[in-house]
Amino acid sequence: MNLNKVIFLMGVSGCGKSTIGELLSEELRIPFFDGDDYHPQANIKKMSDGIPLNDEDRYDWLVTLNKLAKNQLQNNSCVIVCSALKESYRKILSRDIPNQVKWVHLEGSFDQIFERLNSRENHFMSSDLLQSQFDTLEQPKNALVVNIGLKPQEIVEKITKKIKMKSEFGLFGLGVMGKSLSRNLAQKGFTISLFNRELKGTEENVAIDFKSAHKELESAKAFSDIEAFVNSLQTPRRIMLMVNAGNITDMVIEDLIPYLSDGDVLIDGGNSNYLKTKERYDYLKAKNIHFIGVGVSGGEEGALKGPSIMPGGNKEIYNLVKPYLDSIAAKDRNNLPCCTYIGEEGSGHFVKMVHNGIEYVEMQLLAEVYTMLKHLGNNPDEIADILESFTCKANSYLLGITVDILRKKDGDDWLVNKIVDKAGNKGTGNWTTIATAQLGAPSTLIASALFARYTSFYKEERLEASNNFRSNPSAINLNIEDVLNAYQFARIVNHYQGLKLISEAGKAYNWQLNLSEIARIWTNGCIIKSDLIMDLIPVLKEDDNILTSKTIIDQVKSLKPSINKVVSECILNELAIPCLSESVNFFNGYTAAYSAANLIQAQRDYFGAHTYQRTDDASGKFHHTNW
Template sequence: MNNNLNQVIFIMGVSGCGKSTIGKLLSEKLNIPFFDGDDFHPQSNIDKMRNGKALNDDDRYGWLVTLNKLAKEQLQKNSCIIVCSALKKSYRDILNTDIRNNVKWVHLSGSFNQILERINKREHHFMSSSLLQSQFDTLEQPDDAFQVKIGLKPEEIVEKITKEMQMKSEFGLFGLGVMGKSLSRNLAQKGFKISMFNREEKGTEEDVAINFKKAHKELESAQAFSNIEAFVNSLQTPRKIMLMVNAGKITDMVIEDLIPFLSAGDVLIDGGNSNYLQTKQRYDYLNTKNIHFIGVGVSGGEQGALKGPSIMPGGNKETYNLIKPYLESIAAKDANNLPCCTYVGEEGSGHFVKMVHNGIEYVEMQLLAEVYTILKNMGKNPNDIATILESWKPKADSYLLGITIDVLRKKDGDDWLVNKIVDKAGNKGTGNWTTIATAELGAPSTLIASALFARYTSFYKEERLQASNNFNIKPSSFSLDIDDVLKAYQFARIMNHYQGIKLISEAGKAYKWTLNLSEIARIWTNGCIIKSDFMLELIPVLKHDDNILKNAELINQVKLLKPSINKVVSQCVLNELAIPCLSESVNFLNGYTTANSSANIIQAQRDYFGAHTYQRTDDATGKFHHTNW
């Protein structure tokens, strides 16, 4: 049971299953108060049941609200046990209102005949055996409850519940790399009892989990393992295990290692940067084994994972509700103190949205690098550039702007550190996946592709040095108004966000995901790498349209910024300075706003060599034509 947070243990089941008996014994065992839900029924409900009539939802609503209020009051003082039939999920949702993070469910289950025999022996109770079938008809099996068969002796049932609640962890973390360690500490700091697993490698990785636990006071109640079976068995059922391992084959290997020890209803959560298509495959595969799977995008890096990341879960919504209290508790908070975590949508949508987040991130980073290149070419040193970027914060603040300022100010001896870093940019594949996805979906995310290929080009350092000598192309120094550079940067960022959000929208349509773009923007306002003031502006815009370039205010902004991007890009091109994303941003808008493009030539060419046909401007029917050229 959670050591640092008071808990309500709701014991549920049909009438006659022994809830009150078990609840009283458990309260004595745990030394916490006990409340029988039947004692809180209004007289009208009692009279109705005494007359042999089943309660309906309206009858129960006020009673459930009363029990929820009781639970909230008790949580202020202590943990407690409340017994209540809570047969429907909707009833349990009412009881969970605002306290889901502090609730544990126990379901006492038995056969109709077992319970009928018990009810017939019960004296002076307003619930008659004639209503038992209606209880079974109403019962919706809970996914998030610890199941106990009532055939055991009461003392044995209490012992099982006690062991489950006190000795077992609520949540498991598999993999203690940088992100896994930070998330473990974050969960422990929020009061959750967790189990942690990391593999053992003699001579290289030994006692990783145990040493990590010893190193941090908040992990005092955590359990550390290097044995998979022991790790899985340390968790309350249904088990909730978050995988923080490398994407790809390793994720599949870990899943196969875990399967033999899992039970039906357990939940695996992939918190790595997995490909969204593989997430769908894993979801389908585990579904055949009655194991739930959720793909979760996590953004924020090491510090974000520790202090509060942005979290993007995708999969079955009912399954998400089983892990929602944990993810929302550790997530960053937005301006209204709401968690930067929301159910994104079905299948691999969570990982898709995280992938596009990273694509947008690629562009934001490249744009700042290009701004640095321009200002450096204008004779500014790193400290001068940092000061200029600092002055931009009131108009274009973002996490990436802030860290770029820090990077530029960092000294190493007598020189700035940035001057000593080799200009070869790496990547971990998500930009590549985003570029492939935008091509497959036919969405013009040209800036993401440009940012990706800029990194690829940078990697050919030796060839670039040789080409520099062969072609003798050297950027000429030139002067630009700093305000024009800022406006060009703002313009390109609008295009970047348009393209990224449009890509998510197109994926939603193609894969039939139910996506809330405004909510996605909201959870990107804190905890993640692309958080910015501009993202805040997009929340209300995206409530009305998935195309931010149809918003009147943004249209006006773009019109005001356009002369500056034209000026900056033309000066850079004329003076041999490479600015792939800034130039692509203006090329994109120029093409996007062209009412009559050159694509008619493309269609004519395609029809000429491949008989691909074309439509005519003077034929309103939309019929396709072919010409014998």
């Protein structure tokens, strides 16, 4: 459906239609056409001879202008100046395009316009014909009426205020997140254009049907044609891509490029790999098109009600889209948007990727707590009650939804008991694990959570292995307080590792990252929002390493005996708790003043002459031994 518009500026001769039309077209950046230029020669001669035109004279001229309008509307909106004095004339002008026509009537008194006509030189319309025009004029019913006594610029401002021809913001892709974000933008009062591809016979009228289904989208423009979609937007255009990460994003960019102009801004709101974001940033920069990689967290509900938003790219260009992103973002406890400028290039997508890595661990830790509580003989309702009691000390979004999940019944049984124990993933955990290896940062819990999901997928092998290797474990000796403390311990280690990974990326890529601000925008709208994140905001203002904070140190010391006990009991009783066990393994290694890495370095020197440094040589010189 084409939603371009034609503005017909109408009124008697001498009312200033041409002057206002040219100014309006410049303001809206759309083509301008003066209807007088399309009169046949016979009409011009008749008017020059002082003979008024009749309806028959005007008919072919009006049909010509109608064709002009329809041709223009295929690609863009436009302004056409035409006296259009009678209702019958206006019907001809709007034939086949009534919903795409906007009428603006420039109104003035006879004396006012008569004076203007007499001061106008070299025009075929004589002031002697003015009275016939007033006699012919039939007041339009559905037109914006503007008094010509205003200054030309004031008239143009009044028209543009009433007739918003171009949308402020474009959404490309109406999947779950795209739909929610578009509704969010519309609810905030922004004029938006929506685009979704159509597949004949399977997916048709996606954008139009979506627009029709939601009242807040009444003023939105819906498209399945890329060129019309792009042309519907104000320049510089701001287009948010909500498509699947990977090659599809590149294909969409290539489809858009032919219709974009210098200075337009593309915003990738998908879960793209940060390295690809850097490539796209550089590629589009060479074409004078700006690119911003934006991490969006919160799922379907968050996108609609307010997500956490992590934008990265050129800061000056980010300011062009900041009002839109700030408006739709969730609000923190101080009513500030959970959106902040992260840094250059792919930093926004990197931070979102790590957010998802932390999320993987938080989910896995809850699954391990669930495993222990189930092994203690609790049913899902009882486990839900126990987890709900955790909220006074460890409240989080994921804890809350886990309680809801465990209480959900399906018939006579709990739904969770009927769900196959194979966990999927969409790639961000994999990317985070690769990134932590590339940057040399020990985010071991993220890797453990990812590999736990991979292990779960070997369901058939696990069933066979269970028969071949499992013994009958004895009852574990754990109390609920120890379970809660172990859970909290592992969560602190998880957040340390995730934030450390972000810090190391900032150093490696020269991104000026503010970890306290990143923690702040994670306090609402996102999947990992929690009381712990809230507590880390002031801690991160002092140091990027949360394990140097006296408050955190004291907390970890008090929790350490519980994690030791929980992990020991679970291992002895053959319960898989990969993230809980890794948290204490990492911590024991991290806090060891002297490790066994000296032996590893000696081994490397033995077989590969990789050298080593000596504890009794303060110079830092590297040595080699002929073993």
